[in-house]
Amino acid sequence: MAEGCNNGSSKPTVTPYEEVLDALSSLITKRSRADKSNKGDRFDLLFEYLKILELEEAISEMKIIHVAGTKGKGSTCTFTESILRNCGFHTGLFTSPHLIDVRERFRLDGMDICEEKLLAYFWWCFDRLKEKATEDIPMPNYFRFLALLAFKIFAAEQVDVAILEVGLGGKFDATNVVQKPIVCGISSLGYDHMEILGNTLAQIAGEKAGIFKDGIPAFTVPQPDEAMNVLVEKASKLNVTLKVAEPLDAKLLNALKLSLEGEHQYLNAGLAIALSSTWLQRTGHHEFTYLEQASLLPEQFIKGLTTASLQGRAQKVPDQYINAERYGDLVFYLDGAHSPESMEMCARWFSLAVKEDSQKKAFNHPQQNNSGSTIELAQGNPKERDGKISMQILVFNCMSVRDPQLLLPRLMKACANHGVYFKKALFVPNTSVYYKIGSHALPTDSQVDLSWQLALQRVWENLIQSDKGGEAKHADAVCEEGKDDTKMGGSTCENSRVFPSLPLAIKWLRESVQQNESVRYQVLVTGSLHLVGDVLRIVKM
Numbered sequence: 001m002a003e004g005c006n007n008g009s010s011k012p013t014v015t016p017y018e019e020v021l022d023a024l025s026s027l028i029t030k031r032s033r034a035d036k037s038n039k040g041d042r043f044d045l046l047f048e049y050l051k052i053l054e055l056e057e058a059i060s061e062m063k064i065i066h067v068a069g070t071k072g073k074g075s076t077c078t079f080t081e082s083i084l085r086n087c088g089f090h091t092g093l094f095t096s097p098h099l100i101d102v103r104e105r106f107r108l109d110g111m112d113i114c115e116e117k118l119l120a121y122f123w124w125c126f127d128r129l130k131e132k133a134t135e136d137i138p139m140p141n142y143f144r145f146l147a148l149l150a151f152k153i154f155a156a157e158q159v160d161v162a163i164l165e166v167g168l169g170g171k172f173d174a175t176n177v178v179q180k181p182i183v184c185g186i187s188s189l190g191y192d193h194m195e196i197l198g199n200t201l202a203q204i205a206g207e208k209a210g211i212f213k214d215g216i217p218a219f220t221v222p223q224p225d226e227a228m229n230v231l232v233e234k235a236s237k238l239n240v241t242l243k244v245a246e247p248l249d250a251k252l253l254n255a256l257k258l259s260l261e262g263e264h265q266y267l268n269a270g271l272a273i274a275l276s277s278t279w280l281q282r283t284g285h286h287e288f289t290y291l292e293q294a295s296l297l298p299e300q301f302i303k304g305l306t307t308a309s310l311q312g313r314a315q316k317v318p319d320q321y322i323n324a325e326r327y328g329d330l331v332f333y334l335d336g337a338h339s340p341e342s343m344e345m346c347a348r349w350f351s352l353a354v355k356e357d358s359q360k361k362a363f364n365h366p367q368q369n370n371s372g373s374t375i376e377l378a379q380g381n382p383k384e385r386d387g388k389i390s391m392q393i394l395v396f397n398c399m400s401v402r403d404p405q406l407l408l409p410r411l412m413k414a415c416a417n418h419g420v421y422f423k424k425a426l427f428v429p430n431t432s433v434y435y436k437i438g439s440h441a442l443p444t445d446s447q448v449d450l451s452w453q454l455a456l457q458r459v460w461e462n463l464i465q466s467d468k469g470g471e472a473k474h475a476d477a478v479c480e481e482g483k484d485d486t487k488m489g490g491s492t493c494e495n496s497r498v499f500p501s502l503p504l505a506i507k508w509l510r511e512s513v514q515q516n517e518s519v520r521y522q523v524l525v526t527g528s529l530h531l532v533g534d535v536l537r538i539v540k541m
């Protein structure tokens with residue numbers, strides 16, 4: 001725990017922390033999300049805010065690593081932070097979004113900032129900005145405020161290195177007030193947030209390259225030509241040395257594994273190594289220098305890469321509420337993929353993971369697990385697992401700005417390529433949509449508009465029908481809206497169901513497990529990091 005924290009204190013009815021969350025909610029505007037890209041919006045305001053918060057000098061002295069990209073930013077930043085912490089540096093990490101608690105966005109030395117510190121820094125910034133707010137300089141929106149708060153936290157805590165993940169895009173992101181980072185990174189580029197960043201990879205790459213700064217070195221991962229050409233062109237205009245970081249060669253980990261699962265993490269780890277070593281070199285810490293994959297990785301790098309942690313990315317969580325003897329028969333495989341490319345990565349990870357877990361490994365019950373970890377895999381007694389059928393279920397939602405016709409087929413096909421077919425797909429609304437921050441009243445199940453989930457279900461059923469040889473049975477013909485066997489509302493089709501809420505879907509899963517002793521349920525939760533956070537909140541609490 002970071003110094004000056006006391007997370008175990010007793011709580012009054014309306015906690016000071018809830019007051020913070022309410023104040024933060026007041027900064028949410030309908031335009032907040034689009035404002036993150038700040039197209040035509042006043043980016044110059046950020047410099048006014050820095051003046052008000054007296055942060056200009058502190059930021060100019062901060063030793064920053066700045067990372068943009070479509071996929072893998074959060075993982076790359078997490079690996080980078082872990083490497084540099086293991087090299088002995090006092091680290092600050094700013095990421096987005098959060099899954100359960102806004103404090104996850106601000107990590108000090110690898111730990112979420114504690115409530116006391118968040119409260120103190122929050123009001124310090126909020127009150128000053130409020131006091132100086134005018135028509136011309138209004139309060140910053142939600143994401144801008146969080147970025148300013150990160151700068152305040154890292155300045156006050158005097159971190160040796162601040163690692164900043166871009167929220168959206170690059171050029172107009174609030175984190176881009178930074179003028180002189182030590183090194184920049186661009187993780188894998190692909191199609192996401194096209195409504196804001198543009199429809200072509202070249203346009204998207206152009207926005208992300210907006211974080212390049214004159215003469216500051218930058219790294220990226222192997223990219224499609226269309227994206228790479230733009231990065232190279234933008235870099236040369238700014239006198240930026242742009243290098244491609246090769247994916248990490250697993251052999252360099254001395255028989256250990258990356259702590260974040262999935263093949264794509266080797267790409268992110270390669271980028272993190274390049275960013276960390278360049279930061280070390282440019283800040284004069286030559287004792288850790290590692291520049292070529294041909295040479296050995298310093299042990300601090302290996303420790304960082306094999307112990308970094310980030311929830312909701314290729315994470316396995318056995319349900320805690322199942323009887324001890326059935327423990328491991330309901331396992332959630334959580335991955336916040338929400339772009340076409342990441343769907344495929346997620347499908348690959350899931351398919352391999354379920355096969356491995358079904359064949360040779362069991363999950364330890366937490367009470368039998370001395371390490372205290374609830375998700376640690378251990379060798380199980382194979383006999384216990386013998387005779388059980390593994391059944392794969394999908395729990396899915398995505399935001400309506402995304403195109404399910406691009407996501408669901410990629411997911412289904414990539415799983416099928418590995419011989420994995422979902423027995424049922426469950427579509428649910430997110431409990432906390434992206435702008436929901438605190439403990440606000442949730443709508444009742446009957447108030448929820450399920451039209452989006454029903455649309456997702458139709459896409460899924462149609463995919464299955466066309467997969468069966470184009471028998472073109474329209475999904476509506478086989479679905480019974482509001483007439484499912486549990487009287488829960490929603491809609492039941494042959495291969496899928498819509499539930500009015502996530503808790504009802506999880507209740508259904510738990511009941512199914514109890515009723516089927518010979519079945520092991522392997523549930524992939526994907527499509528939205530917010531959905532993943534909602535599931536974690538239910539299954540871990």
Ligand SMILES: Nc1ncnc2c1ncn2[C@@H]1O[C@H](COP(=O)(O)OP(=O)(O)OP(=O)(O)O)[C@@H](O)[C@H]1O
Pocket residue numbers: 069070071072073074075076096097187188264265267268312313314335336337338341342343345346529
């Ligand atoms: N290099 C990669 N290539 C493709 N998909 C990836 C890659 N890295 C991560 N992913 C996928 O993207 C999801 C989110 O990972 P991560 O948080 O590292 O990326 P991000 O760029 O920060 O995403 P977001 O925009 O949601 O914050 C993962 O759960 C995984 O499915």
